[in-house]
Amino acid sequence: MKPLECEFEAEVLGAVLQSRWPEHVDDQLRVHAACCAICSEVASVARAFDGSLEELRASAQVPDASRVWWQAQLRARREAIETAGRPITAVQLVAFACAVGLLGACFGATSTWFQATLKRISSNTAGFDVAAFLTAVSTMFVEHGALVIGLVAVVLLVPTAVYVALARD
Amino acid sequence: MFRDTTFNDLGRTDALAGVSTEFVMDEEAFRGFYERNARGLWAYLARVTGNREQADDLLQETFYRFLRAASTYESESHRRNSLYRIATNLAHDARRQSLVRAPVISAGNDIENVSTGDQAGATERSADVTRALSSLKPRERAMLWLAYAEGASHDEIAGALGIRVASLKPMLFRARRKMAALLGRKPDGGKS
Numbered sequence: 190m191k192p193l194e195c196e197f198e199a200e201v202l203g204a205v206l207q208s209r210w211p212e213h214v215d216d217q218l219r220v221h222a223a224c225c226a227i228c229s230e231v232a233s234v235a236r237a238f239d240g241s242l243e244e245l246r247a248s249a250q251v252p253d254a255s256r257v258w259w260q261a262q263l264r265a266r267r268e269a270i271e272t273a274g275r276p277i278t279a280v281q282l283v284a285f286a287c288a289v290g291l292l293g294a295c296f297g298a299t300s301t302w303f304q305a306t307l308k309r310i311s312s313n314t315a316g317f318d319v320a321a322f323l324t325a326v327s328t329m330f331v332e333h334g335a336l337v338i339g340l341v342a343v344v345l346l347v348p349t350a351v352y353v354a355l356a357r358d
Numbered sequence: 359m360f361r362d363t364t365f366n367d368l369g370r371t372d373a374l375a376g377v378s379t380e381f382v383m384d385e386e387a388f389r390g391f392y393e394r395n396a397r398g399l400w401a402y403l404a405r406v407t408g409n410r411e412q413a414d415d416l417l418q419e420t421f422y423r424f425l426r427a428a429s430t431y432e433s434e435s436h437r438r439n440s441l442y443r444i445a446t447n448l449a450h451d452a453r454r455q456s457l458v459r460a461p462v463i464s465a466g467n468d469i470e471n472v473s474t475g476d477q478a479g480a481t482e483r484s485a486d487v488t489r490a491l492s493s494l495k496p497r498e499r500a501m502l503w504l505a506y507a508e509g510a511s512h513d514e515i516a517g518a519l520g521i522r523v524a525s526l527k528p529m530l531f532r533a534r535r536k537m538a539a540l541l542g543r544k545p546d547g548g549k550s
Contacts, residue, residue: 193527193528193531194527194531202505202506202509203509205506206509227531229538230534230535230537230538231506231534233538233541234502234506234534234537234538234541235506235507237483237486237487237490237541238487238502238503238506238507239507240483240484240487241405241483241484241487241488241507242398242401242507244484245400245401245404245405245484246397246398246400246401249396249397249400249401249404250414251396251397251400251417252418254388254389254392254393254396255385255389257392257418257421257422258385258388258389258392260418260422261381261421261422261425261426262381264422265381265422265425265426
């Protein structure tokens with residue numbers, strides 16, 4: 190199995206990073222690197238990067254520290270305000286619905302007048318005649334068609350208009 | 359990303375003064391930390407992304423996330439590791455979003471695009487590095503740059519890239535071998 194590291198590679202890398210390679214290092218280290226695949230690769234890659242790093246650092250146009258700090262503060266405050274004003278999430282809605290359902294169940298199980306009203310409604314519903322209801326509805330459409338259509342239009346149009354107005358705001 | 363500051367923003371700062379914005383360090387400490395690390399970090403981002411404009415954006419985003427991180431740092435090197443970890447993750451996310459595997463060498467934004475006549479030789483060498491790096495995977499580019507340009511230790515590189523030190527060594531070995539070959543060396547020419 191080929192070794193992945195050489196005990197001298199850190200020394201070679203240090204020499205390149207300190208701009209001592211190859212002129213200002215021990216002869217022994219230079220001789221070793223010449224015949225060590227790992228050290229010669231380290232020297233080759235590190236020297237290529239060293240020149241590139243200097244050039245990049247010199248040409249980098251990084252913004253001023255004060256500007257970065259100030260903009261970060263501004264952004265953090267904006268985000269804090271957005272977080273504070275965020276509408277309730279779906280999880281909170283589900284939790285609220287569960288709580289309301291639970292309260293309703295407790296109320297239904299303990300309230301006698303509520304149970305009596307529920308029984309009366311269910312007995313009325315059992316006697317409900319669907320055919321007679323449909324006949325009454327169709328008669329109403331024939332006699333007051335325009336009024337019914339107007340009412341339906343208002344019921345649909347008003348919420349739509351309100352929604353569009355609010356969305357524009 | 360940061361948007362440009364306007365006079366409206368200036369006027370609003372007073373109104374926002376009461377809102378809590380906790381940073382991991384105060385302004386003076388940040389200034390020093392920024393001065394010591396911004397250029398090196400920008401060079402890292404430019405090398406990993408291959409794009410100046412993206413490096414500019416990611417640099418500011420990295421420092422912002424660093425400031426907002428709910429962490430305590432034991433030392434300067436711990437802070438620096440954290441900074442590079444954030445930068446690496448942001449570069450990774452940006453790459454995934456743009457679905458670009460190799461560095462983008464587009465007109466006007468490539469990282470060798472600002473040289474003058476005197477720098478022609480250095481620029482050519484830097485362009486060789488860019489070409490060679492563009493043949494490597496993003497993670498290989500990041501680990502090589504950290505190891506051989508920044509002189510980071512294995513622990514630091516593993517921390518920045520989110521991998522184990524034991525996994526890093528063979529990966530770094532293979533990446534270095536590839537890079538050396540791409541730079542025109544014969545990596546099998548010598549014996550270890």
